[in-house]
Structures are given as C-alpha cells and as structure tokens.
Amino acid sequence: MTAVTQPTLYDMGLRAKKAARVLRSLPTDRKAAALRAIAAELRARSTDILSANARDVLAAEAAGLPAHMVDRLRLSEKSLLAIAADVEAVAALPDPLGEQTEEKTLPSGIRVSQRRVPLGVLGVIYESRPNVTVDTAVLALMSGNAVILRGGKETVHSNAALEEAVRSALSAQELPADAVQVIRDPARERMLELLRLDDCVDAIIPRGGAGLHRFCVENATVPVIVGGIGVVHLYLDSSFVQTPADISSAAQIVLNAKTQKPSACNALDTLLLARAALPVLPDVLRPLAEAGVDLRADPESLAVLTEAGLAAQAAATEDFGTEFLALTASVRVVEGLEEALDFIAEHGGHTDVILTRDDAQASRFVQDVDSAAVMVNASPRFNDGGQLGLGAEVAISTQKLHARGPMGLRELTTTKWVVLGEGQVRG
Amino acid sequence: MTAVTQPTLYDMGLRAKKAARVLRSLPTDRKAAALRAIAAELRARSTDILSANARDVLAAEAAGLPAHMVDRLRLSEKSLLAIAADVEAVAALPDPLGEQTEEKTLPSGIRVSQRRVPLGVLGVIYESRPNVTVDTAVLALMSGNAVILRGGKETVHSNAALEEAVRSALSAQELPADAVQVIRDPARERMLELLRLDDCVDAIIPRGGAGLHRFCVENATVPVIVGGIGVVHLYLDSSFVQTPADISSAAQIVLNAKTQKPSACNALDTLLLARAALPVLPDVLRPLAEAGVDLRADPESLAVLTEAGLAAQAAATEDFGTEFLALTASVRVVEGLEEALDFIAEHGGHTDVILTRDDAQASRFVQDVDSAAVMVNASPRFNDGGQLGLGAEVAISTQKLHARGPMGLRELTTTKWVVLGEGQVRG
Numbered sequence: 001m002t003a004v005t006q007p008t009l010y011d012m013g014l015r016a017k018k019a020a021r022v023l024r025s026l027p028t029d030r031k032a033a034a035l036r037a038i039a040a041e042l043r044a045r046s047t048d049i050l051s052a053n054a055r056d057v058l059a060a061e062a063a064g065l066p067a068h069m070v071d072r073l074r075l076s077e078k079s080l081l082a083i084a085a086d087v088e089a090v091a092a093l094p095d096p097l098g099e100q101t102e103e104k105t106l107p108s109g110i111r112v113s114q115r116r117v118p119l120g121v122l123g124v125i126y127e128s129r130p131n132v133t134v135d136t137a138v139l140a141l142m143s144g145n146a147v148i149l150r151g152g153k154e155t156v157h158s159n160a161a162l163e164e165a166v167r168s169a170l171s172a173q174e175l176p177a178d179a180v181q182v183i184r185d186p187a188r189e190r191m192l193e194l195l196r197l198d199d200c201v202d203a204i205i206p207r208g209g210a211g212l213h214r215f216c217v218e219n220a221t222v223p224v225i226v227g228g229i230g231v232v233h234l235y236l237d238s239s240f241v242q243t244p245a246d247i248s249s250a251a252q253i254v255l256n257a258k259t260q261k262p263s264a265c266n267a268l269d270t271l272l273l274a275r276a277a278l279p280v281l282p283d284v285l286r287p288l289a290e291a292g293v294d295l296r297a298d299p300e301s302l303a304v305l306t307e308a309g310l311a312a313q314a315a316a317t318e319d320f321g322t323e324f325l326a327l328t329a330s331v332r333v334v335e336g337l338e339e340a341l342d343f344i345a346e347h348g349g350h351t352d353v354i355l356t357r358d359d360a361q362a363s364r365f366v367q368d369v370d371s372a373a374v375m376v377n378a379s380p381r382f383n384d385g386g387q388l389g390l391g392a393e394v395a396i397s398t399q400k401l402h403a404r405g406p407m408g409l410r411e412l413t414t415t416k417w418v419v420l421g422e423g424q425v426r427g
Numbered sequence: 428m429t430a431v432t433q434p435t436l437y438d439m440g441l442r443a444k445k446a447a448r449v450l451r452s453l454p455t456d457r458k459a460a461a462l463r464a465i466a467a468e469l470r471a472r473s474t475d476i477l478s479a480n481a482r483d484v485l486a487a488e489a490a491g492l493p494a495h496m497v498d499r500l501r502l503s504e505k506s507l508l509a510i511a512a513d514v515e516a517v518a519a520l521p522d523p524l525g526e527q528t529e530e531k532t533l534p535s536g537i538r539v540s541q542r543r544v545p546l547g548v549l550g551v552i553y554e555s556r557p558n559v560t561v562d563t564a565v566l567a568l569m570s571g572n573a574v575i576l577r578g579g580k581e582t583v584h585s586n587a588a589l590e591e592a593v594r595s596a597l598s599a600q601e602l603p604a605d606a607v608q609v610i611r612d613p614a615r616e617r618m619l620e621l622l623r624l625d626d627c628v629d630a631i632i633p634r635g636g637a638g639l640h641r642f643c644v645e646n647a648t649v650p651v652i653v654g655g656i657g658v659v660h661l662y663l664d665s666s667f668v669q670t671p672a673d674i675s676s677a678a679q680i681v682l683n684a685k686t687q688k689p690s691a692c693n694a695l696d697t698l699l700l701a702r703a704a705l706p707v708l709p710d711v712l713r714p715l716a717e718a719g720v721d722l723r724a725d726p727e728s729l730a731v732l733t734e735a736g737l738a739a740q741a742a743a744t745e746d747f748g749t750e751f752l753a754l755t756a757s758v759r760v761v762e763g764l765e766e767a768l769d770f771i772a773e774h775g776g777h778t779d780v781i782l783t784r785d786d787a788q789a790s791r792f793v794q795d796v797d798s799a800a801v802m803v804n805a806s807p808r809f810n811d812g813g814q815l816g817l818g819a820e821v822a823i824s825t826q827k828l829h830a831r832g833p834m835g836l837r838e839l840t841t842t843k844w845v846v847l848g849e850g851q852v853r854g
Binding site: 021024025104106108110112114115117119120198202203217218221223224225226249252253255256257260345362366367368370371372373374375376377378379381382383384387388389399400401402404405414415416417418419420421422423424425426 | 448451452531533535537539541542544546547625629630644645648650651652653676679680682683684687772789793794795797798799800801802803804805806808809810811814815816826827828829831832841842843844845846847848849850851852853
C-alpha cells in the first residue's frame with residue numbers, strides 16, 4: 001500500500017501551509033503557466049492515468065458497485081483530454097487576488113484598506129469522480145491556495161496517478177509540489193483528522209451528497225462550507241398563463257427545470273401554482289408527464305391532472321420540502337403570491353423561481369425570498385457557476401457565511417486589513 | 428425561575444426565523460427608529476434595570492466571584508446612559524443592506540446580480556458583561572437580523588431586564604419582539620441546543636475567551652465565527668532606530684501596543700528585533716519596564732537589557748507563540764526581516780506590525796504576512812472596528828471564512844443571487 005509511506009495528516013498540513021506561503025505571493029502568469037504545465041502533463045501521462053483508472057474500474061466491478069457508479073469513476077482518453085482542456089480554461093480566468101479596497105485615511109491619521117488574499121490551505125472531501133481531483137486542485141492553485149484532497153476509496157489509484165501528474169508539473173515549474181496533496185489512505189480516521197486539522201487547514205469544502213456534508217458538519221472543527229443541499233420551488237402565477245405562448249414558455253421552463261439534469265441540486269422539486277392558473281395545469285405539466293416524471297399532486301391539482309388524463313398520484317406530506325434528485329416532482333395549489341411566499345419561507349433556501357408578468361409581484365418575490373438564488377422567469381438550472389458567469393465552480397454554497405451560491409475563484413479567497421501609519425499610537 | 432416559562436430552544440429558533448423574515452425587508456429609517464426607541468426605553472427603565480443588576484452583583488459577591496469579574500458585570504446610571512448613547516450611535520450608521528452588484532447580461536440572456544441581505548438569525552454566546560446584550564441586539568437589528576442571545580449565568584437578572592426593555596421597544600414600534608430573545612435558562616444544555624440549531628440559526632458568534640470559542644467550535648453544527656484569539660508580533664527593523672526621534676517613536680508604539688489595554692486581543696505579545704538594532708533595545712523597552720511589564724527575553728536581548736539595568740528574565744520556549752492578555756511580553760533577536768517573516772509565518776495570524784523606514788521592507792512585510800491585520804509603523808491596538816472606521820464592532824474574526832478582522836454591520840450580512848429572465852431555459 002502507498003498509504004504506509006505517506007506522511008501523517010499533521011505533516012501534510014504543515015507542508016501545505018509552507019507551500020501556501022509561496023503560492024500567496026505568486027504573480028498571475030506563474031500560476032497560469034503552472035496550470036498549463038499540469039494540462040500538458042495530464043496529456044503526456046494519459047496511458048499511465050488510464051491504466052491506473054482501469055484498476056479502479058475493475059476493482060469496483062469486482063466489488064459489485066452499481067453500473068452508474070462505475071460509470072462515474074471511469075476515465076477515457078476523451079474525458080482526460082476534456083479535463084486537460086478545463087485546466088487550461090481555468091488558467092485563462094481573471095486572478096481574484098491583489099484587488100484592494102480604496103485606501104481611507106482615518107481621524108487618527110492611519111491609512112487603511114483591505115486586500116484580497118488566498119484562504120491558505122483548503123481541505124476538499126469528495127466522492128467517486130476522479131475529475132474532481134484535478135478540477136479542485138487547479139481552482140485552488142489559481143486562487144493561490146494549497147489543497148489537501150480526500151477522494152473516494154473507489155478511485156484511489158486514479159487519484160494517485162492524477163496527483164503525481166499535478167505534483168510533477170508543479171515541481172518542473174519550480175513550485176512546491178506540496179501545494180497539492182492527496183490523502184492516499186482510505187481509512188475514515190484520516191478524513192476525521194483532516195476535519196480537525198485547525199492549525200493548518202483554513203476551510204473544508206465537501207463535494208458530494210447530503211450525508212457527506214452532514215458528516216463534515218458533525219465532525220469538523222475546521223470551518224465547513226456546506227452546499228448543494230436544498231429544495232427548489234417554482235411559483236407559477238396566473239399572469240404567466242394568459243396566452244398560449246406564455247403557457248408554452250411555462251411548460252418549457254418547468255420541463256427544463258425538472259428534466260435537464262434531475263440529479264442536480266438546482267433541479268425543480270416543487271411546483272406551486274396559483275389557483276387561478278389551475279385550468280392550464282395539464283398544458284404546463286404534459287411535457288413532464290410525457291418525460292416520465294413521477295408527479296405527486298395535492299388534491300386540487302390531482303383532480304385536474306387526472307381529469308385531463310395525465311398520470312399523477314396523491315402527494316404525501318413529505319413530498320413537500322423534499323429534495324428529490326430524481327424524476328419526481330410535487331405540485332401544490334396556493335391562493336396566490338403571499339401563500340407561495342409563506343410556503344417558500346418554510347421550505348426554500350436553495351433556488352426559488354417565480355413565473356409572472358406582474359412587475360410588482362416579481363419585486364416582492366425577489367425581496368421576500370431568502371434563497372441562495374432568486375429568479376424571475378428563468379429556469380432554476382441557471383444557479384451554476386458557469387451559467388452565472390463565474391467561469392468555474394468549486395461548489396455551490398447553500399449556507400450563508402462566506403459565500404452563497406456558486407463558488408468560483410473569488411470565493412476561495414479572503415481579505416486582510418492593511419494599515420499604514422507614521423508612528424501613530426491609539427489614544 | 429423564569430426559565431421554566433420560556434419556550435424550548437427550537438421554538439425560540441422558529442420565532443426568530445419568523446421575526447427575521449419581517450426584519451429583512453425593513454427600510455433603514457424604521458430600523459433606526461426602533462433603535463432610538465430602544466435607547467429611550469433603556470433610559471425610562473433605568474431603575475428597574477439597575478435593581479436587577481444589583482441582584483446579580485450581590486449574588487456574584489456572595490458566590491465569591493473575584494472583584495474584577497464583579498466589576499465587569501456591574502452597571503451604573505452612567506454606564507447605562509452610555510449604553511443608550513451607543514445604541515443611538517448605531518442607529519446613525521449607514522445601512523449595509525440593499526447594496527447590489529452591477530447587473531450583468533450573460534450569453535444566455537439572463538440578467539444577474541448579487542444583492543446584500545441579512546444573515547437571518549444569529550446566535551451570540553458571551554460571558555459576563557451585560558452591555559453586550561444590548562450592543563449585540565442592536566447591531567443585529569440594524570443589519571436586519573434576528574438574534575438569540577446566551578449571556579453568562581452571573582448576569583441572568585440584568586439580561587432579563589435589558590431584554591424586556593428591548594422587546595418592549597420593538598413591540599411599541601410594531602416590530603416583532605422575537606427579533607431579540609435571551610436564553611434565560613443558564614443550563615449548559617441550552618447552549619448546546621443553540622449550537623446545534625441548524626434549521627433556524629445561520630451563524631454563531633462567540634464573544635469571550637479562547638475556552639468559549641473552542642467550546643463552540645467543538646460542539647456547533649451551525650457555522651461559528653471564531654475571533655479574538657491570536658498572537659501579536661511587532662518587528663523592529665534597524666532602519667527605524669537611526670535617530671533619537673525614531674527610537675522614541677518605537678518606544679511609544681511598543682508601550683501603547685503592550686500597556687494601553689493588556690487584556691485586549693490586539694495587545695503586543697512578542698517583540699522581534701533586528702540584531703543591528705540591539706544596542707538601542709534598552710531605550711525602546713525602558714518605558715515598558717517602568718510600566719512594570721514582565722519581560723521574557725532570549726539570551727542575546729537578555730544580556731543587553733540586564734547590562735542596561737532593566738529588569739527582565741530568560742524567556743522559555745513557550746513564551747513565544749503565546750497570547751499573554753496581561754502585562755507580559757517576550758523579546759527575541761532575529762537576523763533581519765526574512766527571519767522575522769519566518770517566525771511570524773509560524774506564530775502569527777492576528778495582528779502583526781513592522782516598524783521600518785525602508786519602503787521595500789514594508790511592502791515585503793505587507794505582502795508576506797498572512798494576518799487579519801498587517802501594519803506598518805502603527806500600534807497593533809488599531810485592529811479594532813471603531814479604529815478602522817467600521818463605526819461599531821460585534822467581534823473580531825481571526826478565522827478566514829466570511830469575515831476577517833473587526834466585524835461591523837456589513838459583516839453581519841450575506842448576499843443572494845438575483846436572476847431576471849424572459850423565459851430562458853438552460854441549453
């Protein structure tokens with residue numbers, strides 16, 4: 001086992017801290033060059049990486065892992081080239097560092113400003129996809145951070161090969177290889193050690209399901225950025241169903257929201273419908289029903305859907321306020337906007353959408369709804385780093401501290417106060 | 428006991444969430460009016476508040492609490508008026524809410540921006556000073572947040588009286604009294620419940636010593652903003668001791684840094700001295716020695732201090748990297764800037780200062796040192812919300828996530844994404 005020869009977690013933390021000190025002062029062009037070197041190294045080592053990945057795939061199949069999970073960990077020549085291209089895309093992103101607030105001279109005479117700096121050392125814990133290893137490493141590097149990665153045990157060989165490629169490229173660029181370290185020992189104890197490495201690690205970012213996030217929150221003493229968990233609502237107002245074109249638009253948005261990627265955290269969970277819009281509900285939901293979505297409807301909407309010959313079943317209490325992550329959606333009639341807002345105040349928080357032609361309603365919705373993303377007349381699937389213009393995304397935060405919504409390079413940074421004096425003391 | 432009649436923590440959380448929904452849409456003038464009403468109510472109820480406080484003081488004396496701790500919990504007519512005046516000062520601060528980033532139209536046609544909004548519900552845990560009850564409540568309210576407060580058990584009567592004044596003023600202003608709730612049951616279990624109230628509380632802010640912060644970090648599942656802990660270094664370069672005026676300035680800064688408020692987290696802990704400046708060390712430290720500061724010096728500096736007749740003792744290993752919070756300081760000779768930077772990289776992180784006349788050195792120090800505040804030629808005591816121009820301060824964060832350094836109203840807020848579309852779906 002390679003695990004035996006790796007340093008302890010605390011040693012890895014100290015090495016990461018040392019590397020972080022070098023990274024935080026690197027000019028943009030050196031970071032970009034390092035990323036381009038990593039992309040080149042991934043291409044140069046593709047045979048080794050794919051053969052390490054094949055070992056993981058064989059082991060996973062032998063262990064009886066479900067086919068869709070084996071697929072998630074499989075790399076191909078093509079997917080590896082795509083990963084390398086993504087690395088080069090990150091290298092071309094604007095550098096968030098160095099930005100500084102306007103310097104203010106205060107009554108004491110000191111001049112103060114805040115300067116954007118890297119977080120320092122990140123700990124990222126994720127599940128089976130090996131592309132996350134490279135993706136996270138280069139986002140960390142480009143934002144001036146060192147990173148300790150803990151991937152799934154199913155991808156241990158793939159991750160080791162990818163780590164070697166990244167570290168070798170860093171060394172060739174005369175940068176500290178310890179800026180990127182993968183924990184090779186799959187034991188759960190190592191993950192727990194990482195979660196409690198306060199002296200060295202500045203933030204833990206989990207990338208995975210609700211269980212992983214909860215495990216991190218329950219066990220970490222390092223601050224955790226929780227994300228990707230939450231219920232997505234869409235409120236359809238009667239003002240948006242007055243014309244055939246609008247009804248068709250509503251149907252397209254709902255279809256996109258639910259079916260474009262049902263496993264995503266920004267996929268629709270619950271449709272709230274103004275009572276006055278009830279007659280057109282079958283038109284709005286027909287594409288969903290045809291796409292095989294399991295519709296769980298409240299009594300009023302169920303009656304209308306059934307009457308129209310659409311397959312639906314009676315919703316249970318737990319079908320509301322539930323994140324489905326599958327081709328399932330719940331449907332509920334509300335009197336109007338205010339009831340929808342009350343419902344969202346109780347169950348929302350991730351991405352919530354209103355479809356309306358009434359500007360006053362739209363403003364009220366945007367003001368009242370307290371979610372990571374609030375949308376008017378658009379699919380909730382736009383709550384994504386790429387779609388919102390961040391260029392890349394390390395995670396979607398659904399907590400309120402530090403970052404909220406998609407996290408790009410800038411969200412991997414913090415600030416420090418810079419105070420310039422001429423001998424001032426505090427009076 | 429009042430505790431028996433209070434709702435459960437979970438009920439308090441739900442009430443706070445409901446109140447937060449009202450607060451987050453309040454215009455600035457209504458919040459400011461509420462704060463002025465609170466100030467008036469504190470003045471109107473001063474007799475009741477002071478008599479409740481007298482009960483706490485008597486109980487504390489009877490329990491044999493040390494005099495300086497009894498002093499911390501004592502209120503007077505004068506201190507109560509000062510608290511009310513502080514409330515009015517917060518009412519006059521600029522409102523951080525409503526600020527919005529420039530709207531961008533993305534290739535998909537959606538228009539996106541980020542809007543500043545309150546965190547929601549804060550949990551603040553603090554020790555014996557009752558002024559914190561009012562201070563924290565009004566900073567939370569002015570930034571649009573609801574707050575659940577958990578003070579020390581020594582101030583239970585004072586806090587109940589202050590809470591009643593605040594809640595009564597809120598009700599009179601037709602605002603939800605549940606925006607401010609004090610946990611009256613002093614049992615540790617209630618504090619643990621607050622730390623794990625994820626469903627309702629968005630952030631925990633501890634205000635107190637290192638032990639309290641550690642307790643919160645170890646036990647909370649709600650994100651915690653850790654602060655106020657850390658070692659403060661001052662590096663004195665030889666370029667700053669070339670004239671009698673500079674030597675005198677260095678002595679004044681060091682004196683201010685260490686003695687203006689020795690119990691503060693931004694007071695000096697360790698003086699690092701360039702070897703070339705060693706001959707003037709007695710001149711720099713004489714005011715400190717005369718102020719009775721316990722000096723712990725490394726062998727080189729000890730020899731020079733002793734030779735000059737200044738009282739000092741040999742530093743132990745643990746005198747470096749230690750936060751003293753008392754009239755104690757450690758002194759260490761380094762070869763020059765680079766050795767100082769290495770030392771600070773290992774032990775710093777709160778406030779670190781360089782005294783230098785060399786601009787290149789100053790730039791290098793500001794770039795390399797990764798602390799909440801980095802200062803050139805000024806006292807570290809300026810790392811404070813009031814001194815850095817924030818107007819008020821709820822805590823000093825020494826972690827890197829969310830906020831770093833003094834936290835004012837703006838640091839009690841977050842952002843949400845606002846997406847405006849015209850029927851767009853994701854391709």
